[in-house]
Amino acid sequence: MPLTPISLPQATVLLDTQFLSAEAATSLLAELSDTIAWRHEPIKIFGKEVMQPRLTAWYGDPGARYAYSGLALEPLPFTPALQQLREQVEAAANTRFNSVLLNLYRTGQDSMGWHADDEPELGPEPVIASISLGATRRFRMRPRHPDRLRHDSVALDLNSGSLLLMRGTTQQHWLHAIPKTARPTTPRLNLTFRLVTTA
Numbered sequence: 001m002p003l004t005p006i007s008l009p010q011a012t013v014l015l016d017t018q019f020l021s022a023e024a025a026t027s028l029l030a031e032l033s034d035t036i037a038w039r040h041e042p043i044k045i046f047g048k049e050v051m052q053p054r055l056t057a058w059y060g061d062p063g064a065r066y067a068y069s070g071l072a073l074e075p076l077p078f079t080p081a082l083q084q085l086r087e088q089v090e091a092a093a094n095t096r097f098n099s100v101l102l103n104l105y106r107t108g109q110d111s112m113g114w115h116a117d118d119e120p121e122l123g124p125e126p127v128i129a130s131i132s133l134g135a136t137r138r139f140r141m142r143p144r145h146p147d148r149l150r151h152d153s154v155a156l157d158l159n160s161g162s163l164l165l166m167r168g169t170t171q172q173h174w175l176h177a178i179p180k181t182a183r184p185t186t187p188r189l190n191l192t193f194r195l196v197t198t199a
């Protein structure tokens with residue numbers, strides 16, 4: 001399946017729902033669930049520390065440091081499984097990545113709030129390549145400046161094995177989130193490959 005453009009103003013978003021075969025996605029989910037050094041980190045929201053509603057991990061090349069919502073994350077070295085996936089994703093996205101942020105949504109109560117991937121170390125027009133494994137969860141996008149860009153929020157169901165690419169000015173004009181769901185759901189693992197400026 002090819003990467004298919006999602007038509008949105010001021011954004012470049014492409015989705016391949018069958019980037020990985022179902023079998024490859026299932027075995028990668030099992031391998032990463034067991035081998036990734038998952039952490040449950042606090043995050044500062046309006047000066048108050050709260051636990052993130054998901055598990056996270058950060059892997060990258062040496063020096064690919066990243067300050068994520070007030071957390072300075074020193075990356076762990078790529079594992080063989082992550083390195084193999086990086087090469088596949090780089091070929092599809094036609095770009096280089098030096099790091100990957102992993103999120104594990106254990107249940108429907110795990111989530112990610114509205115944000116843009118706009119940290120300075122990503123540069124003005126970052127390419128973000130997102131792989132989803134496990135349960136299908138709804139990915140939402142909405143304009144960052146609704147007074148300037150009038151558009152309804154958009155929902156994309158990200159299935160196991162899918163590749164979502166965000167590039168160009170997407171992060172400047174749009175926010176995205178993974179809302180909680182009341183539907184019973186098995187775990188979902190998401191990987192976002194990024195190119196960060198190295199120290």
Ligand SMILES: O=C(O)CCC(=O)C(=O)O
Binds near residue numbers: 103112130158177
């Ligand atoms: O889990 C997802 O699909 C989104 C993850 C995300 O937005 C991020 O890691 O910045």
Ligand SMILES: [Fe+2]
Binds near residue numbers: 115116117176
């Ligand atoms: Fe994000």
